[in-house]
Amino acid sequence: MSPSLRQLAAIKAVCFIACLGPLAQLAWLGFADGLGANPIEYITRHLGTWTLNFLLVTLAVTPLRHISGWHWLIRLRRMLGLYAFFYATLHFLTYIWLDQFFDWASIVKDIAKRPFITAGFTAFLLLIPLAATSNTAMVKRLGGRRWTQLHRSVYAIAIIGVIHYWWLVKKDITLPLLYAVLLGALLGFRALRLARERQRQMNAYL
């Protein structure tokens, strides 16, 4: 099953709008006084959660493609990845603007001293080159192989992102654990495929 170009454009448009849902939800809650007693905390958590969600969804594209045979899914991956960066940026801006209100001394201290913030900040920094090289021109300039190598760092970024969440929670690790398991499955799928591929090549060689 492969959609026509027009269908694909429509799917992309729907996907684009759907990905704005979490932001719209926040805007609605803000408007309807539904962000709770500590709105800044709510906003920060919401945006952080959706950053992780988008990272995982982006990483799910390849396994889904292989399992379902819907290779056109790859056409959505860049958008999903950029949305992960979009929510990460909002999450980061919420922290430096709403939470810390540009108190740079305290931000620098946080990043240096608090492991969960160090992790989150690292993951955010590592996302920047990926977002910057996401357009077709950059793929051509870097060359497919180098581009692929660079973009594999998203595996590390997702792992650091989950660690960031894990280190933040007070005691109940249920949710970070869920993210860790899902991420493990997504990365495990790739590792398994790679191992099988190697085996196949070996067998062919013998």
Place this chain on the structure above:
Amino acid sequence: MLIKRRNDIAPSEITPRTLFEGRREFIKAASATVLAGAALYAGLPRRAWADSKFADLQKSPYSILETPNSLREITTYNNFVEFGFGGKSQPAERAGAMKTRPWTVRIEGLVQKPRTLAIEDILRIAPLEERIYRLRCVEGWSMVIPWVGFPLAALIKQVEPLGSAKFVEFITQMEPAAMPGLSLPYLDWPYTEGLRLDEALHPLTLMAVGLYGDVLPNQNGAPLRLVVPWKYGFKSGKSIVRIRFTDQQPQTSWHIAQPDEYGFYANVNPDVSHPRWSQEKERRIGEFFKRRTLPFNGYAEQVASLYAGMDLRKYY
């Protein structure tokens, strides 16, 4: 006894009312840029002070002059882990199932007269006062809460502690059917907190039975909770069923779970960081800008002498 009251906070430290009240406006304005056009905001009505259940509450010289948080803020943003670890709104959603009558409190241990008191008798131990206190959570937020209660010292007097009693332990109710958090292994249940006897006898230390002139909502620790305003909130045990006098420092729940993060003393101290975040500042619920955290949560004049000569970095 001479009652000293701090001059509160310097006027320069207080965020102007117009600024902090502007916070919802700020967030709304920010949202509106995203959600331009969608206009349908009707603020939920705040419950008024008027329907007070406790008559003749005495005003207290220990009350601070800052504006209290709204009843809605105080009753929807809580940590009461027996009702779940999954978010500040869980206690408000779930605590209604807890039975608070009949309720008895067993007072025992190193005392002359161990007693089991019904909540109705406890309410008659001393005249009820309104005490407006700051509350600082170890997580970095704070509120101002108009408690109703009486000094813990009055309750302690009833049981006559022995000379050997050095510490007091406070044990929270366990009602598994109403408290899903009890099935989680994160803390050593029942929730246990403790104070040194001199801390427990300090006139600021309150047994709270109400809030905003009305009976305590379950999520805030009904029917009887401790309030120790110069310590992080987790020290103030909720829904207390047992008070025990000991000669040993009690093993307290959060301290057992994470000894490097939660000390026995847990005095509010901007100079001693939590290992995962700074304690220098706090966000007062309802305000946009963070404010500086004060030593002993602003109660240093009254309580710092309790810790004279102690290394507060070591005894955090």
